[in-house]
Amino acid sequence: MSCGxxxxxxxxxxxxxYLCCTKPQPxxxxxxxxxxxMRTVAQDMEAQHQARFHSLVQTFLKQSGxxxxxxxxxxxxxxxxxxxxxxxxxxxxxxxxxVLARQLLEQSGMNPGLDPGKKLGQGPGLxxxxxxxxxxxLGEEKxxxxxxxxxxxxxxxxxxxxxxxxxxxxxKTALFAAAGVGLAGLxxxxxx
Numbered sequence: 001m002s003c004g005x006x007x008x009x010x011x012x013x014x015x016x017x018y019l020c021c022t023k024p025q026p027x028x029x030x031x032x033x034x035x036x037x038m039r040t041v042a043q044d045m046e047a048q049h050q051a052r053f054h055s056l057v058q059t060f061l062k063q064s065g066x067x068x069x070x071x072x073x074x075x076x077x078x079x080x081x082x083x084x085x086x087x088x089x090x091x092x093x094x095x096x097x098x099v100l101a102r103q104l105l106e107q108s109g110m111n112p113g114l115d116p117g118k119k120l121g122q123g124p125g126l127x128x129x130x131x132x133x134x135x136x137x138l139g140e141e142k143x144x145x146x147x148x149x150x151x152x153x154x155x156x157x158x159x160x161x162x163x164x165x166x167x168x169x170x171x172k173t174a175l176f177a178a179a180g181v182g183l184a185g186l187x188x189x190x191x192x
Contacts, residue, residue, distance in 0.1 A: 006139030008152050012038050013094065013131035020098035021105050021127055034152035037159030042095045044162070053099045060100065061107075068104060069133040072097060076137045085145045087158040090138065097130050 015035040019027055030036035046053055064071035076093055104126055138146065150157065 005143045005146050005151055006135050008032070008034065009139035009146075010131055010135035011035060012152065013097075013134040014127060015039070016042055016094050017098055017101045017127040017131050020102050032152070033156050037156045038091070038094055041091050041159050041162050042098060045091050045095045046099065049095075053096060054103075056096060057099045057103050060096075061103065068100065069129050072100070072130065072133050073137060076134075077141075080142070085142055087149070087155055090155070093134060093138070097134060101126055101130050 011031050012035045015031055016038050019039055027039075030039055060071065060075070061068075075096075079093065080089060108126075146152075146154075149155075
C-alpha cells in the first residue's frame with residue numbers, strides 16, 4: 001500500500017511540475033483524478049499568492065546552492081516539523097515547487113518543453129528530480145498521514161470542496177487559510 005502512495009504521489013508531482021514548466025499550450029490530459037485536482041487547486045493558490053511565491057523562490061534560490069532537491073527536502077521537513085500537515089500545506093509544497101521548477105528552468109536557459117522522465121540536471125530532468133523529492137517526503141515520510149486522510153482520494157474530496165466554494169471568495173480564502181500558514185512557514189524558514 002505504501003508503495004502505491006509513493007507512486008501516486010510521484011504521478012501527481014510529475015504531472016503538476018511538468019505542467020508548470022511547459023509553455024502555454026493545450027496541456028495533455030492529467031493522468032489521474034488526483035493530478036487533475038492538484039492542477040486546479042495549486043494553480044489557483046499560485047494565482048492568489050503569486051507575488052509571495054515568487055519572492056520565496058528567489059530567497060530559496062539564493063540559499064539553496066547547487067542542490068535544490070536537498071534544500072527542498074529541508075524546507076518540507078521544517079514546514080511540517082510542527083506535526084500539523086494538512087492538504088493546504090501539501091498544496092503549498094506543490095505550488096512552491098512548481099514556481100521553483102519554472103524559475104530554475106528560466107535561469108538555466110533551457111527550453112521548458114522538457115522530458116519529465118529524465119533525472120535532475122541543468123534542464124530536462126529537473127521536473128523528475130523535484131517530483132521524486134516530493135514523492136519521497138510525502139509518499140514515504142508522511143505516508144501514514146496520507147493514508148489516515150484517505151490518500152489522494154482524500155485530496156480529491158478537498159479539491160471538490162474548493163471548487164464548490166470557488167464562487168464565494170470569502171469561503172475560498174477560508175479554505176486556503178491552512179495553506180496561508182504553510183506560506184508563512186515558508187517565509188519564516190527562508191528569511192531567517
